[in-house]
Amino acid sequence: MILAVDIGTSSIKGAIISPEGYAFAYHKVHLFPEDRNYPGEGYAGSWKSGFIEIASILRRQDISAVVISGNGPTIVPLGKEGEILHTPLMWMGRENSSLEGTHSFYLPKINWLKENCPSVYEATDVFLTTSSYITWLLTGEKAVVSAHDEFDRYIWSGQDIEKYHMKESRFPPIVTMGAVIGKISSAGSSLTGLPAGVPVVGGGVDFMVSLIGTGVVRPGRTCDRAGTSEGINFCSDKPVPDTRLRTLPHAVEGLYNVSGILSSTGSLFEWYRRITGQENYGYAETLSAIKSVAAGSGTPMFFPGLKDGGLWEFSNGMAVGLEAYQGRNELGRAVMESIGYAVRRAVELFEENDCPIGELRVSGGQGKNVIWNQIKADITGCSILVPEVEDAELLGGACLASAALGRFDNFLEASDELVRIKKIFYPDKKEEAVYREEYEKYKAVSEEAKKFLRNIEEMKGSF
Template sequence: MSELVLAIDAGTTGIRSMFFDPSGNVVAQAYSEFESLFPHPSWVEQRADYWWTKSCDTIHSAMKESRLSPEHVVAISVTNQRETIVPVDSSGKPLRNAIVWQDRRTVQQCDSIARAVPPDLVYSVTGLTIDPYFSAPKILWIKEKEAEVFDRAEKFLLVHDYLIYRLSGEFATDYSNASRTLLFDIRRADWSDEILGPLGIPPDKLARPVESGSQVGGLSPAASKETGLKPGTPVIAGGGDQQCAALGVGVVREGLIKSTTGTGTFLLAHSRTVRRDPGKRVVCSRHVVPNSFVIEASMFTTGSALRWFRNNLGSEEVSVAEARGVDAYDVITEAAEKVPPGSEGVIHIPHFAGSGAPNWNPHARGIFAGLALGHTRNHLIRAILEGVSYDIRNNVEVMRELGIPVSEVRVTGGAARSRTWMQIQADVLRTPVVRTQMEEATALGAAILAFRGVNIFKSIPEAAERMVQLRDRLTPTPETLDVYSREYLNFKALYDAVADIRWDED
């Protein structure tokens, strides 16, 4: 058996441990979920020790099922849900539950940040806008509400950092994760005194930032006993889930964009330089590729829009899927093929939980417009697929406006399983859409970093070239150019017409 690496993918709902060979093939894997806690309706917390126990459990399960020997594992890396933060003492023991990225308790702390540091300076230094999403307001909440915990905290760790510590005994973070805290200078690749000082957060309470793909340390004897892996196995700095997913589909040069559509959609465009949007419609973070950045756009309810149809209107398609023994989404997207491009005038805006990038309108809501008596459920289905694609195009146009070349979109996530939907995206974006063989692109990105960290490959782009396996390339259909150009403008006009409506007010 060839040399293998272990990629630990610590997501929002569970841990997946995957062993890869140098060709990007999965040799073994296991997954286990953990619970989130909700002390109040808008609060989301997790127990950090569960991240570790589930990591150990899945490592053991994967190795046992595939009869892997620890001798074959040459490196370990980690990828993770970003922004989630946990305070630990000097021995790495959590002092409270982790506050998860989804948590919305920190609106007041965001206001405090804006008063302490001009928002334009925050955006200029960190590449981010001030929002409860990021780590800094979570740390401030602990500082204000749980002062004893703040004072006792040796470090505030991200999920990646906590698992790296449990593996190696080292307090370290990577540039891509650090750049999602609202405390990191993305140009200097270091913690920002301009931000930390006014907020009263000592820099020594944060982990040492290192480049993704660099060796942090070796597997400790204690971690060796708990994981069953060989002591001293190199532990390699990984990266945030979205950056690793971009690497896992081969986004290692300008011109390539990663688009992940699951519940929502995350777009990441590779950039060799920091690019800041005067309108703050998109954000800029560090990539896991050295000396590179990613321009990010987040849309909240894209895949969710199709799930809404399935749950509320799709009983017919669900029944057909059950009879055929296939996924309901396959039947739903097949139905879209019965309707011509443009959905014969039906337009859908997929803003069921507000609008993310580029509009950032929390009051926006989902809309179907242009309905006539002759339209059918199939028109609604195709309108959803097209509406999501228009929303993605809206953000791609912002990236082009910032001077980012866009030659190809690499797709991942559940939506990428549908060739029909991806062809619609290629047609709407007027850009080739490429699907890859590996659905778990995030873990593959961490595996690429692990192989590079032990010099199996000379560079991260070389590793990606070897390990990322392309599935198919969908090119725009010339015949759809006129209709999608027209309907995209109608989509934008419809949003503008209803943008100021407050649907949720009495």
């Protein structure tokens, strides 16, 4: 049995994965980084307590490996005694100071710390990432995880470290995802209750692991990974030069992960739930109410923000066409359609770059949501495929650990064997036709909306 754990932005999830790839024990812990129980530690304290809770609930004596993945690029500065010197610099934070001609996603955050908190930077013994902080607690080993050599420069390289005028001794070695970083130490066992001596496998960055866990390891397959943010990830046999899309090396050497980033679709939906007093409602309940409003009704329209190339960032948004008879369900339909239209725009960008998408393999909580999967299929015209294990990071981690234990020759073979599709949502022809027409209207109006929003932004700056 494998204990797979993934540290997200708003929650930490864990599951016991069987050798056949089924999750039959699962636990999720919501993260509260502002909790006063973790002064100075922020998210890291929440990660630690969350992992301990998961380990205590899912603890078994027959666990053969533990694998951990996590959000990134996030940095945790540790002192010589292992103390956290500064709250983690999170992937979505604005603490960045990059140098032209460098590639690392992590060094700009460390450079920000060097420039703005020099005493913390000088006192730092080692910089760790989200998942490597927990693996260090378990094993005492300090290492960060990369997909393979081609991806290392996006973590950090000696050349880039030198350009930033930093000490290379503060940076732990890079190991390949799926490598055994160490074994649970006696201290790690005392902390978590997990058996000492169990190997701990490096999972690394969550989005890479999710590609493995959805089976998006063959050219032409696409994963729609959603949480606080959302990414449409296309497996390609060649890089794509379009700057509106991001091309990085894939988890599979020789392939590329081309992604369209929708930076805040999840946070937009949570904002809607919060302002309409539905924080404590189940997602199915919220979406059932939204579904009572006719698809593509056209009013109101919701525009999340100013970003060009696709309405992918929730900032300076606005709703237009509001009427006195409308309530939270009408607003909710507009918000959900704006998210769906952003996904459809991403699909269009891929198609413009000879990356045709006919189906989306979803991961995360959206995989459990029947209503939203059908709406997304209708808006995008794509079939929505739901894997047996919706939390792709957990199954992807189990694929890595299974290969590390020798059950498969490599994680690609493990992914082919263990990823199963349990449900497919096909576009409803009638609803798809409605959305095809409404989407074109939405695109046309969005250009005018962005002009208006820019004028408002300029006005705000003059007050």
